[in-house]
Amino acid sequence: MDRRAFLKTGGLFLVGTPCLGGLLVMSAPRTAAASGAGTRRWGMVIDLRRCPADCTACLDACRRENNVALHDDPRWDVHWIRKVTIARKHGKEERTRTVPLLCNHCDNPPCAQVCPVQATYKRADGIVIVDQHRCIGCRYCLIACPYNARFFNYKGGETWTNTGYPKRSHGVAESCHLCAHRLDEGRPPACVEACRARGTGALCVGDLDDPDSEIARLIADNSVKRLRDDLGTEPKVYYIGL
Amino acid sequence: MSDGTGTIGRLRTFVLVALPIVLILAPLGLSLYDHVFARDALEDGDAAPFLEFPAERDEGCVRDSAYMRFHHWELLREVRDQAMRHGVRGEISLDRCRTCHASRERFCNRCHEAVSLEPDCFGCHYYPASPTALTSDTAPAHGPGR
Amino acid sequence: MDIAYQPIEGRSRGYYLLLAILLTLVAGGVYATFTMIAHGLHLSGMTNRVPWGLQIVMAIFYIGLSAGSLVVSGLYGIFGKAEYRPFARIAAFLAMLFLIAGLLSIVTDQGRIDRVFVKPFAHFNATSMFSINPALYMGHVMICIFYLWALFKKKGRLTKPTSVIVVLWALGVHTGTGAIFAFTPRELYNTALLPPSFVAAALSSGAALMILVLVSLFKITRRHLDIALVIWLGRLLAVFIVVAMYVILIENAHRFYLIESREATSYYLFSGYHAVLFWGGLIGLGSVVPALLLFHRRRGSSVRWIVFASVLVVVGVLCERYLIVLPGLEHPPDLFPGWEIVGSVLDEGIVTYTVSVYEILQALGVMSFIGFIFVLGLKYLPLLPVEARAHGQSQMLKGMIARAVARRAARAQGVSATRL
Numbered sequence: 001m002d003r004r005a006f007l008k009t010g011g012l013f014l015v016g017t018p019c020l021g022g023l024l025v026m027s028a029p030r031t032a033a034a035s036g037a038g039t040r041r042w043g044m045v046i047d048l049r050r051c052p053a054d055c056t057a058c059l060d061a062c063r064r065e066n067n068v069a070l071h072d073d074p075r076w077d078v079h080w081i082r083k084v085t086i087a088r089k090h091g092k093e094e095r096t097r098t099v100p101l102l103c104n105h106c107d108n109p110p111c112a113q114v115c116p117v118q119a120t121y122k123r124a125d126g127i128v129i130v131d132q133h134r135c136i137g138c139r140y141c142l143i144a145c146p147y148n149a150r151f152f153n154y155k156g157g158e159t160w161t162n163t164g165y166p167k168r169s170h171g172v173a174e175s176c177h178l179c180a181h182r183l184d185e186g187r188p189p190a191c192v193e194a195c196r197a198r199g200t201g202a203l204c205v206g207d208l209d210d211p212d213s214e215i216a217r218l219i220a221d222n223s224v225k226r227l228r229d230d231l232g233t234e235p236k237v238y239y240i241g242l
Numbered sequence: 243m244s245d246g247t248g249t250i251g252r253l254r255t256f257v258l259v260a261l262p263i264v265l266i267l268a269p270l271g272l273s274l275y276d277h278v279f280a281r282d283a284l285e286d287g288d289a290a291p292f293l294e295f296p297a298e299r300d301e302g303c304v305r306d307s308a309y310m311r312f313h314h315w316e317l318l319r320e321v322r323d324q325a326m327r328h329g330v331r332g333e334i335s336l337d338r339c340r341t342c343h344a345s346r347e348r349f350c351n352r353c354h355e356a357v358s359l360e361p362d363c364f365g366c367h368y369y370p371a372s373p374t375a376l377t378s379d380t381a382p383a384h385g386p387g388r
Numbered sequence: 389m390d391i392a393y394q395p396i397e398g399r400s401r402g403y404y405l406l407l408a409i410l411l412t413l414v415a416g417g418v419y420a421t422f423t424m425i426a427h428g429l430h431l432s433g434m435t436n437r438v439p440w441g442l443q444i445v446m447a448i449f450y451i452g453l454s455a456g457s458l459v460v461s462g463l464y465g466i467f468g469k470a471e472y473r474p475f476a477r478i479a480a481f482l483a484m485l486f487l488i489a490g491l492l493s494i495v496t497d498q499g500r501i502d503r504v505f506v507k508p509f510a511h512f513n514a515t516s517m518f519s520i521n522p523a524l525y526m527g528h529v530m531i532c533i534f535y536l537w538a539l540f541k542k543k544g545r546l547t548k549p550t551s552v553i554v555v556l557w558a559l560g561v562h563t564g565t566g567a568i569f570a571f572t573p574r575e576l577y578n579t580a581l582l583p584p585s586f587v588a589a590a591l592s593s594g595a596a597l598m599i600l601v602l603v604s605l606f607k608i609t610r611r612h613l614d615i616a617l618v619i620w621l622g623r624l625l626a627v628f629i630v631v632a633m634y635v636i637l638i639e640n641a642h643r644f645y646l647i648e649s650r651e652a653t654s655y656y657l658f659s660g661y662h663a664v665l666f667w668g669g670l671i672g673l674g675s676v677v678p679a680l681l682l683f684h685r686r687r688g689s690s691v692r693w694i695v696f697a698s699v700l701v702v703v704g705v706l707c708e709r710y711l712i713v714l715p716g717l718e719h720p721p722d723l724f725p726g727w728e729i730v731g732s733v734l735d736e737g738i739v740t741y742t743v744s745v746y747e748i749l750q751a752l753g754v755m756s757f758i759g760f761i762f763v764l765g766l767k768y769l770p771l772l773p774v775e776a777r778a779h780g781q782s783q784m785l786k787g788m789i790a791r792a793v794a795r796r797a798a799r800a801q802g803v804s805a806t807r808l
Contacts, residue, residue, distance in 0.1 A: 005546045009553075012534065016527065074734050075435035085731030086724050096730060101723070110573055116518035117507040123329060131326050132366065136507055137429075137499015139439035140518045146573040146721050148736075152439055152499065154430035156365070163368040164337065170428035171499030184329045227723055231573055242724075249395050249770050250540070256768070 041126040041236070042178055043208035045218045046100055048241035050202035053098040058203060059083065061194030065179065067167035069157030078151040080176035081191055099242065100203075103128060103149040103176040104227060104235030111141035111150060111175075120173070126208075126236060129177040137171040146231055150175040178205060208236060294348035303342070304334055311353075315361075336367050344373035391474050392774040396609050398767030410760040417753010420746040421496045429499060433744040437735055438717045440497075442747040446754065447493035449593070449709040451525070451565050452586065454486035456594010456628070458532075458558045460621070465551025471617060474773035476547070477539050478605075479598055480554075481771055484532035485758040487561075491525055492754050517568040524561045531557055540770070562587045569712060575652040576716035581639040586712070588632035593705035595625040596678075596698035603695055605772060612775040615691055616789050620778075622694040626682035629701060633675045636708070651722075655738065656715045665707040674704010689792055714741050 062068060062081050069078045081102040087093075105128045111120045112128060119134035120141050130141075142150045156170040165181060168174060179189035187193075188205060195203040206215030218224075224238040304310065305317065317334070324330045343349045346369050354361060363369075396403075424431050434441045461479030463472040498504045513519045535554050538546040566583030599621050606613035643653040657666060678697035687693040718739050723729070729736040765771055 002545055005543070005549070008546065009549060071430075075437075076430050077733065078436070079733060082733055084729045084736060086727040087730045089726055089728050099724075114513075114516045114518060114572065116513055116516045116522075117503075117511045118513045119507075119511075121327075123327065125329060127329075129326070133322060133326075134503070134507055134511065135500065136503045138497075138504075138518055139434075139499070140516070140568075142436065142439040143574065143577075143717070144572045147723060148437070148721060148734075151436050152429075154434070154436075155428040160368060166366040166368065169365040170430075173499070180329065181325075181331070184325070184331050228721075228725075233573075249768065253768050 039124075039209065040207040041209045042105065042183060042205060043126070043215055043236035043238065044102075044105075044178065045204045045206075045215050045224065045238045045240065047202045047204075047218075047222075048097060048099060048239055050200050051098060051100065052200065053085070053096075055198070055200065056083070057194040057198045057200070058100060058191035061190040062176070064161045065182075065190035066165055067157055067160055067162055069153060069155065069168065070159075071155055076154040078153065078157075078174065080151075080174075097242075099239070101147070101149065102237065103178075104147055104233070104237045105176075105178060107234035107236060108232060110144040110146065110233060114140045114144040116140065123180070125183075127178050127180050127183070128175070129180055130172070130174050132166070132168060132172050132174070135172040137173065139173060141173055145175075146228060146233065147235075293352055294345060296342040296344075298342075304339075318363075336363075336369055340369060345371070347371045393477070393770035393772065394774045395768060395770055396766045396772065403763070403767075406763060407760065410756040410763065413752045413756035414760060415753075416749045417496075417751075417756070420749035420753065421501075424746055425501060431744060431746045433742045433747060435735075435739065435741075437720075437739045438714065438741040440713055440717060441741060442743050442751055443493045443497035445706075445710050445713050446751045447490045447497070448565055448568075448586070448712065449706055450486045450493065450754075451490040452562065452590030452705065452709065453594045453597050454483040454490070454528075455558050455562050455587065455590035456592065456596070457483035457486065457598050458555055458594070459591055460595060460598045461535075462551040462555045465548045466555060471614075471776075471778045474776045475598070475602060476551075477536065478601070478771045480532055480536050480539060481765055481769070482598070482601065482762065483558075483594075484529055484536065485762055487525055487529055487532070489754050489758045491522070491529075492757065493751070494522075496750055496754070517564060517571055521561070521564045521568060524557070524564050528554075528557050528561050559587065562590050569716070574716045575649055575721065576643075576656055576719055577712075579639055579643060581635055581642070582712070585632065585635040585639055588628065588635050589705045589708050592625060592628035592632045592701055595621060595628055596701035596705075599625065599694060599698040600702070602776075603691060605766075606776065609772065611772070612777065614776060614778040614789075615689075615792060616778040617776055618691050618694055619689050622682050622688055622697070625694075625698065625701065626679055626688070629675050629679045629682070633671070633679070636670070652719050655719050656711070660740075662711055662715050665711055669707030670704050670711065673700050674707060675701075678704070717741070 059079070059081055063070065066080060068080050069076075071077055081100055083098050083100050085096045085098050087096045105122075105126060107122070107126065109120070109122055109128045112118075112122050115121070116138060117134050117136055119131045119136070120128065121131070122128050137152065139152050142152055150173060152173045153168045153170045157167045160167050179187075179191075182189055183205070188196075189203075192203045192205050195201060204215050204218060206213040208215060208219075210216055218240070219238055222240045224240055225242045226235045226238055228235075305313075310317075318336075321332070321334045324332070346364070350369075351371070353359075432441060432443075457479045460472065461476045461483065463469045464476050495501060495504055508519055508522060512523075531550070531554055535547070535550045538550050563583040563586070566586030569577040570579060570582035572578065599618060602613065602621075603618060640653065640657060643649045644657065657663060678700045681693050681697040682688045684693075718741060720729075720736055720738065
């Protein structure tokens with residue numbers, strides 16, 4: 001290679017490498033700086049022993065509070081929280097159980113790992129949330145979530161049950177965010193409030209890092225289980241009685 | 243091949259002629275379209291569009307008028323990021339704007355339409371066009387709201 | 389030895405008709421895209437359980453095709469096979485177009501296309517394959533443009549190192565594309581062999597498509613193409629097929645062997661339409677049959693059979709791309725090991741994905757768009773050599789040609805040619 005060619009090829013790489021490096025430097029940290037959010041770590045405990053099979057209080061409250069879209073079609077319906085009925089695969093046990101499923105707000109969220117614009121991210125207080133202003137609708141987070149807890153708005157929502165909270169237009173992904181807008185103001189999530197109002201008290205949201213909180217005591221005093229512990233996602237939704 | 247008659251010469255001529263034409267005509271064409279079809283296009287010397295201010299005017303409610311006229315979107319963006327990314331929710335919110343500026347039609351939309359702007363916000367954030375239409379049925383289903 | 393490049397005349401009725409058809413299909417794609425922008429992506433066949441569909445399948449198919457084209461283009465620069473120098477330009481041009489098609493397929497698939505041009509760069513996420521890959525793709529397109537420029541300007545000393553860089557970058561691009569799927573915790577995606585198998589299938593599909601493009605172009609423009617060149621490409625394709633088959637078989641044997649993934653792999657390999665796609669499409673018609681044809685002494689030296697084998701390979705790899713994306717989404721994750729979900733408001737079990745008309749229109753539109761640019765390029769750029777002869781043939785090639793000529797002569801005389 002002669003000198004000109006060397007200079008040209010070398011120049012190309014001299015220009016290209018800082019460009020790539022600049023891109024990497026530009027990437028803001030995925031978890032927001034701890035400011036205002038405090039040092040809390042929000043988690044949830046669901047006591048299946050207290051959860052009646054036919055009750056839909058939390059489901060209705062969540063949908064109403066967050067304007068979650070329903071199109072009467074399981075292909076596109078969005079369910080931030082849903083209940084599934086499970087039965088043992090083998091063995092003679094006839095009894096089925098109902099389990100509420102929602103975003104687990106993992107401490108190692110695969111969805112936040114794969115979001116190309118960092119629209120899905122884990123806040124300093126542990127809540128995994130989607131910035132609807134930034135989401136480009138690539139649906140990679142739906143692919144990466146091992147819990148099928150994320151949804152995409154194929155159609156925009158028609159009804160606006162809670163005008164105090166935005167609804168979503170089509171083209172963005174979403175999932176439960178533990179009613180971050182309520183937690184930020186010191187109110188419990190809609191599902192927890194509805195469950196308590198009904199007298200069931202199967203749901204509890206609190207600060208996992210606070211040893212005196214109700215949730216910490218529930219986890220310490222009971223045999224709790226998380227979904228697919230083996231994956232290493234460190235989910236923060238604990239189930240009693242699963 | 244540099245005499246302009248070979249294939250590369252033809253291509254070069256084509257690009258050298260077409261590209262500037264496209265690059266110059268495109269923005270001209272787009273702004274012409276805007277001029278023709280934008281309603282009440284704002285030009286130098288024109289009076290600002292009539293904004294219906296609330297009965298009790300609180301100068302400096304959020305910021306002063308001059309700042310709000312030219313920077314309110316930056317303020318909203320900062321408020322949004324603080325709320326979403328850091329969980330810090332303060333005094334400023336669209337709901338609070340709505341308590342005084344109840345009619346988006348006669349306040350916000352006036353300037354937005356004048357400068358041909360369709361902010362994406364109202365497809366998701368509740369801010370009905372007129373205060374009488376407060377039921378959820380009149381909320382736009384998707385896309386930018388008017 | 390200088391190669392003369394001559395663009396096609398491009399004034400025949402057939403040429404303009406082709407351009408018109410391609411533009412119509414592009415218009416169809418634009419219509420489908422804008423309809424879905426206005427009304428929502430529910431018009432596609434995708435659902436919350438199957439969030440990726442035909443557009444992503446086509447995107448990775450195109451990206452794979454660009455690899456093989458580049459390898460053919462790099463045959464001259466990297467391996468010093470002088471007889472493939474005539475194809476370097478058209479192969480590099482095609483590779484660039486395929487990558488653009490891949491990017492276009494992905495961009496038109498996004499939920500908010502208005503946000504996809506600035507935000508992925510302003511908020512780059514170094515841990516996301518969907519962030520890294522577009523950067524790799526765009527860098528690749530720029531390098532390809534530079535490579536093409538070097539080829540056009542006949543910068544001999546520049547093209548060789550550039551072709552090395554291009555092929556290495558292409559390797560990175562294809563590994564990254566495989567990593568989009570492999571680096572997620574989905575049962576049927578989560579295998580380290582996915583990026584290598586992606587690269588292998590990319591090489592075979594790209595080489596096959598290059599054979600098809602070259603043979604058809606030289607035939608339509610009535611330019612001379614030495615059989616020996618096609619035969620050698622066919623042998624190269626056969627090697628790629630074998631390597632691809634090897635990786636795919638190991639990948640599936642491993643998945644099937646491990647009990648934790650056996651149920652999912654059984655679904656993937658043995659039930660439903662994708663079993664047909666896998667065994668019939670990918671393995672049978674897409675790999676075994678072409679490999680047998682290409683390694684056969686007689687058939688592997690016949691252009692017609694090589695072309696047929698190439699068509700089978702392209703279809704087989706398309707099946708493989710479909711199998712990379714869809715079964716992993718249709719099969720549900722195992723949320724409660726030991727339990728099964730018997731009731732839910734959603735489809736929690738195995739779902740099926742059905743393509744919708746809008747997605748087909750979009751896919752055809754993207755294909756026609758790059759086809760349009762390619763057809764224009766043939767007319768306005770010196771891409772196609774006047775002729776392609778195999779100079780400096782090896783003894784093996786000389787023997788092959790001699791036998792082919794003798795066979796043709798024998799057939800013309802009505803003598804049995806089976807002994808040749």
